[in-house]
Amino acid sequence: MNNKSTQLQSRSQDKDRKKFTIGGGIVILLIAISPYLFYLYESFPDGQVWETFLFNIETSYLSWYQFAWFLSGKVIPLYLLLIWFFTCKHWWHWIILVPLFMYIFQTWGLINQSRNIDEVELVYMIPVMLIIIPAVYLIRAKVFNKIRGVDDMKAFEEELKTKRTLWDELKDLFR
Template identity: 35%
Template sequence: MLSLFLIATPFLFYIYKYAPADGKEWDTFFGLIDSGGFGSVQAYMHALFTKITFVSLTGIWFLTSNNWWKYAILVPLTMFLFQLSGVINYKIQYIDEFDFWYSLPAILPILFFLIYISYRISKRSISSDDLKKDVDEEIKKILSDDL
């Protein structure tokens, strides 16, 4: 199911092309779609489905990632969610301009956590490199004794 959604994402991204380019309303079997604060329904659909596509892809990436840094994906996901809410709430005058500042309180703790984790890992990697060298030397010593 997930792979089918990922395959369909390019089609989801270009669904706006089916909307009328010159109309303010579009009557579909899902209901009436209004252009909101956009010049046309097509412009509204383009902005809406661009944000929906990015939110869904970064959400899937976050949910399926097993890496320790997966929480870094929350930073763009938070920004895309704020941008999506700006598109849906068409009364906001500047859609993408101030979203970063609104999402900053959610992003800063994540960034500080990632910096801390990175610092801790870099301290451990130094000692693990020494351990790896010791193990490699011991293996070479054992192999040379056997020959």
């Protein structure tokens, strides 16, 4: 019975190792092809009208080449940030959402052919940052509290109940 369970456990570990190797290989391949994906913009025409035997499309940019260059400058970092976000094992990986959403807003502005590319996205980023940054800080606080074995939430609540002067608050900042 012991020998069978050892064999089953060994097979399970081999399957897990194979899945990990295949998954890692796919991630490496996705990252390795990113420079080739970036330079795909060079295959776009250098005019405002893109004519093929299937379709004719016109752009409001100076050329399709320029549009594709702008788009690859937004989509490739977005692509790499998505890979990083989904493969990161650290507790702080949620903060990657901030630049991720920035590139999403910029890509959306580019696709909508907005003339103020990279200017208005900061306004749209404020609500995202107001949610993500405090959430990441709370996760960080919880993780470090578990590591230290201290219940800082109770200490924090007690500190809020005490009356303090402005001078006491300033001294605390530089402690």
